[in-house]
Amino acid sequence: MPLIGFGTHPMRGDEATEAVLTALAAGYRLVDTATRYRNEEAVGAALARTDVPRAELFVTTKMPPDRVGLERRTLEESLTALGTDYVDLWLIHWPPGGYPGVTSWREFRRARDEGLARAIGVSNYPVELIDALHDATGEYPAVNQRQWGPGDYDADFADAHRRRGIVLSAHSPLRSTDLSHPVFAETAGRHGCGVHEVVVAWNLHHGVAVTVKSAHRDRMERNLSAAGVTLSPEEIARINALATG
Ligand SMILES: NC(=O)c1ccc[n+]([C@@H]2O[C@H](COP(=O)([O-])OP(=O)(O)OC[C@H]3O[C@@H](n4cnc5c(N)ncnc54)[C@H](OP(=O)(O)O)[C@@H]3O)[C@@H](O)[C@H]2O)c1
Numbered sequence: 001m002p003l004i005g006f007g008t009h010p011m012r013g014d015e016a017t018e019a020v021l022t023a024l025a026a027g028y029r030l031v032d033t034a035t036r037y038r039n040e041e042a043v044g045a046a047l048a049r050t051d052v053p054r055a056e057l058f059v060t061t062k063m064p065p066d067r068v069g070l071e072r073r074t075l076e077e078s079l080t081a082l083g084t085d086y087v088d089l090w091l092i093h094w095p096p097g098g099y100p101g102v103t104s105w106r107e108f109r110r111a112r113d114e115g116l117a118r119a120i121g122v123s124n125y126p127v128e129l130i131d132a133l134h135d136a137t138g139e140y141p142a143v144n145q146r147q148w149g150p151g152d153y154d155a156d157f158a159d160a161h162r163r164r165g166i167v168l169s170a171h172s173p174l175r176s177t178d179l180s181h182p183v184f185a186e187t188a189g190r191h192g193c194g195v196h197e198v199v200v201a202w203n204l205h206h207g208v209a210v211t212v213k214s215a216h217r218d219r220m221e222r223n224l225s226a227a228g229v230t231l232s233p234e235e236i237a238r239i240n241a242l243a244t245g
Contacts, residue, residue: 001089001119001143001167002058003204004224005030007213012039019215020046024057026220032171032211033082034062034093035074040081048083060089060145060211062123063104065096071107075116090117091145094124100132109139119143123171127160134164145169148208149177149199153243158206169209173199183238191229193222200226202239 006028011019016039020031024046033043040061047057059082067074075090090108092101101122108120121143122130134140144161146152148170161168177184177199184195191198200223203210212223231239 001209002028002030003209004028004200004227005032005058005060005169005209005211006220007032007171007211008039008043009034009037009213011042011213011215012037013042015215016042017045017049021050022217023220024050024052026217027224028220029056030058030060030088030211032060034064034091035067035078036062036064036093040078044081044083054084058088059084060091061087062091062093062145064093065101068096068101068104071104072111075111079116086116086118088118089121089143090119091121091123091141091143092125095122095126095129100125100129100136102133102136105133105137105139105141109137121145121166127157130164130166140164140166143167143169143209145171145211147172147176148203149173149175150202150239150242151176151178151244153240154245155240158208162207167209168207169211170203171211173203173210173212178242181242183242187231187235187239190235191231193225193229197222197226197229198231198239201229201231202236205231205236 006023061078063074112120119142121141123145179195187198188195214220
């Protein structure tokens with residue numbers, strides 16, 4: 001799973017198709033969509049047009065919780081819209097009704113075993129609900145995607161994922177961060193990069209995968225270049241201290 005992925009929400013139609021093509025040309029290999037985004041067809045149009053072979057792409061989509069009981073149909077609709085035989089990662093978008101969604105998780109495992117999804121996971125789940133899925137089936141999600149920026153930082157939460165072998169994946173890392181805090185400008189100045197790259201680099205330092213969206217090629221490229229920014233332990237500590245929880 002690429003550590004920096006391209007987010008497609010809230011783009012739709014031609015804007016989404018063009019943005020995904022631009023992101024792939026800029027070097028992204030993970031494309032993040034969802035049934036709820038209503039852009040899978042537009043993303044699929046980009047996947048059909050790109051020169052990048054399907055095997056080199058990592059496509060994530062998500063089932064909204066109101067499709068409980070319709071898991072298989074929902075995935076088949078996603079695959080048709082995306083124009084692919086499988087997704088690389090299929091997530092339960094939120095805990096259905098605030099519950100773990102064990103029946104959905106069983107259906108997810110079945111679809112994965114049949115090869116329709118290479119890996120399965122969840123999104124916006126607290127650890128207790130993840131444990132409930134494991135208690136019921138003996139299998140943890142491969143990934144938990146949730147809002148995760150410096151303000152959300154919670155070392156215990158991240159550690160709970162690490163101990164269970166679950167990849168923590170950040171969505172909205174930039175949107176959820178007060179980038180006007182001086183620590184970002186100071187850190188960016190030292191590394192000769194922008195404040196947004198500092199946030200992406202901070203996530204990578206913690207072993208957190210990042211899904212980031214931009215409609216602009218220069219920003220897409222800068223966000224991707226954060227992989228080359230290595231923050232010092234002092235810089236990491238200062239950013240960790242911005243946690244509001
Ligand atoms: N699982 C979930 O429940 C969930 C929820 C929300 C999002 N997501 C996924 O995560 C992805 C990213 O989340 P997000 O879109 O909410 O937030 P984000 O990627 O943290 O921030 C996106 C915003 O930041 C701007 N931006 C990006 N890079 C920039 C840069 N280098 N300089 C200046 N501005 C920059 C974008 O503007 P421009 O586009 O104008 O450049 C956009 O307004 C979504 O697209 C979606 O795929 C998942």
